[in-house]
Amino acid sequence: MKLYYAPKACSLADHIALQEVGATFDLVRVDLATKRTASGVDFIDINPKGCVPVLEFDDGELLTENVAILDWIAAEHPQLGVPGERGRTRLIEALTFISTELHHSFRHLLEARSHEEADEAKAAIRKRFHYVSETFKGEYLFDNHPSVADFYLFVMxxxxxxxxxxxxxxxTTFKERIKVRPAVKIAFAVEGI
Structure with missing residues (x-):
């Protein structure tokens, strides 16, 4: 299995999750500016969407999109999922909120053309983070054990x-709690963060 990633990108969540469960996988670094892998392969030939993460299975099948990959990891490694009758649905709900409401909101900040637009984007992001902070069920989003959603939130x-x-x-406390996990330290070291 291979994980295509870019340092500091949202693919860090997948990298951390795979490290957390002790998965065996190779990493392929992608330069998002040039759309080339570290070995010089045209990344667009691998993923025409041009973005990371991409998980390539041993049979060559590809899985793209962060929510899908994190959901797959949680399905394969239930310790990173959410237990209960609606656990998977709640996990997808959290992953989707992080993806569409937090992750996407940073694009508005990056594309801001003035200080006013940047301030508006930051205010919208803060509002979404405030909402998330009120949903914690323990030390982590769902209880006292991290899920894949916690790793995605950490990256945000x-x-x-x-x-x-x-x-x-x-x-802030949650971020520091996640940052000291061995899987995070390994992913940071590998990605040069």
């Missing part, structure tokens, strides 16, 4: 830090 919090978006104290 790293982005918030990078772009000086203030977040609620609960989320």
């Amino acid at each position: 919090l790293l982005w918030a830090e990078r772009f000086a978006v203030n977040v609620p104290t609960r989320l």
